[in-house]
Amino acid sequence: MAQFTIKDLARKLGVSPSTVSRALSDHPDISPATKRRVAEAAQKYHYHPNQIAQSLQKKRSSTIGVIVPEIRHNFFSTVISGIEEVAYESGYTIMVCQSNETLAREVLNTQALVANRVAGLLIAISTETSRWDHLENVLARGVPLVQFDRVAEPLDTSKVVIDDYRAAYEAVVHLIDSGYRRIGHFSGREVIAMDRHRCRGYLDALADHGLACDRRFLIRGGYREEDGRAAVERLLALGELPDAILAVNDPVAVGAFVRLKEAGVRIPEDVALVGFSDTPAAALIDPALTTVYQPAFEMGRTAASLLLEQLTAEGGSVEMKTVVLPTELRVRGSSRPRGA
Amino acid sequence: MAQFTIKDLARKLGVSPSTVSRALSDHPDISPATKRRVAEAAQKYHYHPNQIAQSLQKKRSSTIGVIVPEIRHNFFSTVISGIEEVAYESGYTIMVCQSNETLAREVLNTQALVANRVAGLLIAISTETSRWDHLENVLARGVPLVQFDRVAEPLDTSKVVIDDYRAAYEAVVHLIDSGYRRIGHFSGREVIAMDRHRCRGYLDALADHGLACDRRFLIRGGYREEDGRAAVERLLALGELPDAILAVNDPVAVGAFVRLKEAGVRIPEDVALVGFSDTPAAALIDPALTTVYQPAFEMGRTAASLLLEQLTAEGGSVEMKTVVLPTELRVRGSSRPRGA
DNA sequence: TTGGATACCGCAAACGTTTGCGGTATCGTT
DNA sequence: AACGATACCGCAAACGTTTGCGGTATCCAA
Structure with a gap:
């Protein structure tokens, strides 16, 4: 219960606390002999310096x-x-x-x-x-x-x-190269820099390939599964689906994935999906989720x-x-x- | 950089540090008036007590x-x-x-x-x-x-x-009720109490239903996906598969799941699978993983x-x-x- | 023998709090 | 008017370290 302090150790050794302190921190003023004695005693009595006291000092x-x-x-x-x-x-x-x-x-x-x-x-x-x-x-x-x-x-x-911009850009390019044209994006909050970058990468990739962005397919939300579900909900209410969706991260991709499947939408035949993160679940769902891995x-x-x-x-x-x-x-x- | 201490605050107020300390901790010896003054000043000067010093004392x-x-x-x-x-x-x-x-x-x-x-x-x-x-x-x-x-x-x-014992027991009973007979178990390390309990639950459930435990289907390993894979590997080498497998946790179950699928084994037609934990991935794989949820x-x-x-x-x-x-x-x- | 280096080591203050004890007003009682 | 309560508040020590400064041996050179 009671602590074994540097003073106790010093007393046992017949030296001053200062000496013990210096010995322990390998101060040049202390002789090798005492350093050894101190080290051994510290070991023997299980002395561990009180980090709190150290921090205060x-x-x-x-x-x-x-x-x-x-x-x-x-x-x-x-x-x-x-x-x-x-x-x-x-x-x-x-x-x-x-x-x-x-x-x-x-x-x-x-x-x-x-x-x-x-x-x-x-x-x-x-x-x-x-x-x-x-x-x-x-x-x-x-x-x-x-x-x-x-x-x-x-x-x-x-x-x-x-490089959120580039990662999103490349993900969209990959979708385009794979034959998808009407590409949507489930984004997060605009205030987050990460989101702005990903969104811009998405938009630029479309523009650079002469593709228009259908604003109805650019949906803002949060970062969780339920947000993915909600976004799909809005699309379903719209009565029109994009070819592919870039989700801001894996959880929303997964949420979208599940909701789409529930609605009988085939992946990727009806709509392709790509996420962000490479969550453990990504590789396990069927079909496995294309995603940009973040280290x-x-x-x-x-x-x-x-x-x-x-x-x-x-x-x-x-x-x-x-x-x-x-x-x-x-x-x-x-x-x-x-x-x- | 330099801290704003209780002394500084005391000086500003023209009282002693002790008074400030007591005021802040609502000590009865301090008048309501001073308590208020102290509280306001603390607010004004953004005084936050140094936890380190507090801890030491x-x-x-x-x-x-x-x-x-x-x-x-x-x-x-x-x-x-x-x-x-x-x-x-x-x-x-x-x-x-x-x-x-x-x-x-x-x-x-x-x-x-x-x-x-x-x-x-x-x-x-x-x-x-x-x-x-x-x-x-x-x-x-x-x-x-x-x-x-x-x-x-x-x-x-x-x-x-x-209640590891009971959870495992019930999981196995569920398998038996579902028509599975030759039930294996991918366990962890025997030194871990949790493991022993689950294993005993597994064994007792079998015994209580007049089923024998084929020791070749009781495989010890670790707690990660790779351990699940490895366990399946051993079964495949054996040339004989159980009807069902109770895995010590979800990662192991998932590892087994993936390896089994790779081997062309159908789930649950050829072998059923149940895990432990209800990891997010569990509900997402196809077929979804039966698992005992741990809160x-x-x-x-x-x-x-x-x-x-x-x-x-x-x-x-x-x-x-x-x-x-x-x-x-x-x-x-x-x-x-x-x-x- | 004296002087100054050199090698070790201890004293005491400090880090920012809390708290036991004592002290000074103020007040109500007799 | 004097006395004991009561209400507030301050002094100083303590928590377990680190470290600047000073002090005492010891040693070598002159």
Whole structure:
């Protein structure tokens, strides 16, 4: 119950706490002999320094905060896994919060993490987040911040993203090459940069190929299965279906998939489908879902690495990098070439 | 950069830090008037108490540690989501670590969390974990611990689990009722209590119905898709397939599913399949996977609640409860009645 | 023998809180 | 008018570290 502190250890050894502290951190002022004695005693008595006390003194902890919209979403949990991986390797631990896609909770989360004096912050903003004073606040306090996936572009931080524009563009080109012409898009919220990029990629790809965009087929919604279902609902009410649909991510693609099947629509004969993410389910549905793979795990790893860079290079201020990770269009059955 | 501390706030108000501290925590010794003044000033200057300092003084932090085998696994990420949920509601934050299914890393994780003076610990042990001195150590230090899903039974802690025995038993009964006779089981590791229970449920169900267990169809492995594939591989090498297979979880079931399909085996005509968890993919594959649903989110919530109980009831030591959550067999296409 | 390096080590303050104890007004009672 | 309650509030120590500064041996050179 009671702690075994550095003082106890010092007493056992007949030296001062300062000496123990310095010995443990390999300070040159301490003789090799005492260092050895201290190390052995620490081992023997299972002494582990109190991180809390250390943090208070150093004015910074060795934990990094992570905020995501939803932990349970496969994409984010994979990112978190990547983050934890490199954090662990560097002796950091992570504090994870979810905003549940609300701004209110996102700012509460950042406050909580800042109050816990995290060394740095990793965040993918919620769909509601259109102001970022809470994040500017974090930066103003000197807490390094790096954004990933869903980023607030105006904010001067390191970012790790994918080339949403290009990925969407290529996905649409693939559909066109496969013989589809009347191509729709289930988008997310316009405020999200990611969405704007994907949408623009979609539009440009059509335009560059002399195809018109039927605005009725460009439907905005959210990021979940139900949003995919809802979008299909609107199409069905319309009484007219596109040839193909580019969904903003896999969950909405899957939602659309299911609803279309329920309605007796054949995939891809009647309408082709492509998603974003390559969720585990994507390869398993029948026909398998064509989707652009996002390296979620790698995204977590590099985001964490970027943050650690800033943490160690403290003082010599590093410039903000934004690294864009490569994606990969994984062509599967849901976009089989027309007439094949 | 520099902190705005309680001293600064006190100076602005012309009172002592003690008064501010007490005012903030609604101490009866402070007049309503000063409390109001303090509250307003705190608001105005954006004062947030330094949790680190608080923790040091209180000798306990308001963060709870979570250790799971793998964050990215759907089941665990959902549990974590539930944990975060109730932690958030109670003003706690969570530190998440993954053991990657290794004991070594699991003990490192516990040490890191203890060094961070977490208020309590939530854990699902790794498959390698057959000793628990590291957990006993945690308990000895007076840190409350509650186990979930994968538990070390001999350890006297609160636990939240499902009735693995009964769930497996009922799943097998369902298969029998559906006309299947030669039923196999893809199990996990014998050291894991969960596995033993499911296996026993499987065996007893067979026995109770006068069915013999063909030991060649009882295959041990891991918990991932590849393990499911591997198990099927062994069956194929055997040159003989069971009527039906109860998989230890959904990933294994899915792995088996895919491999069986590759081999041209029809599901459920040639072999039926049932899993555990109800992963998102389960309902999406074709035929949809019959599976016993585990309330992952609820498991996270109740585990966290149990921990919080212990934290608040500090002193008046609470007894250890083990709550078993209800499961639900979700019958789908992969176990369609024989001949139907 | 003296002087200055050099090698080790300890004192004490500090990090930002909380809290036991004591202190000073103010008030109501007698 | 004096006295005990009562209501508020401040002092200072403590939580477990780290670290600047100073101090004491020891040693080598002169």
